[in-house]
Amino acid sequence: MAYWLFKSEPFKWSWDMQKAASTKGQQWDGVRNYQARNNMRAMQIGDRGFFYHSNEGLEVVGIVEVCALAHHDTTTDDPRWECVDIRAVKDVPKPVTLEEIKANEKLAKMVLVNNSRLSVQPVAEDEWAEICRMGGLKGE
DNA sequence: GCCAACGTTGGC
């Protein structure tokens, strides 16, 4: 299984909105960036991701799961853009802030730190484990 | 609200 990080501005699409959405999942639409799209194409059903609030909050607030493979993004007619469906799995009990991530040497290579503009990012397995630990989640 | 970093566009 692979791990990812999904970024969203909370005033556009927040963690609360994600949780309130159907448990069948919701398409992660609106991505208009090739790198982010390619990451979504690489996703498999059951892959896990962090849900990160950008601009406001600046913290990892939840865990999501990929529940549909990449398909056309219905919010555009342009066939280039695709997205996966994700559903909320659980809260991160103690949200992990960008500040904490930057302060942690183990996380120095994270895409979030080095390419903060990429909205859908891969997360390494050890990074995943470390952030889960920091967030008060065990055995994820 | 500012600005640096990055991606995309379009003229040549």
Add this chain to the structure above:
DNA sequence: GCCAACGTTGGC
């Protein structure tokens, strides 16, 4: 195919 101009993102 290069590169300048422009738009957007996101941390501060």
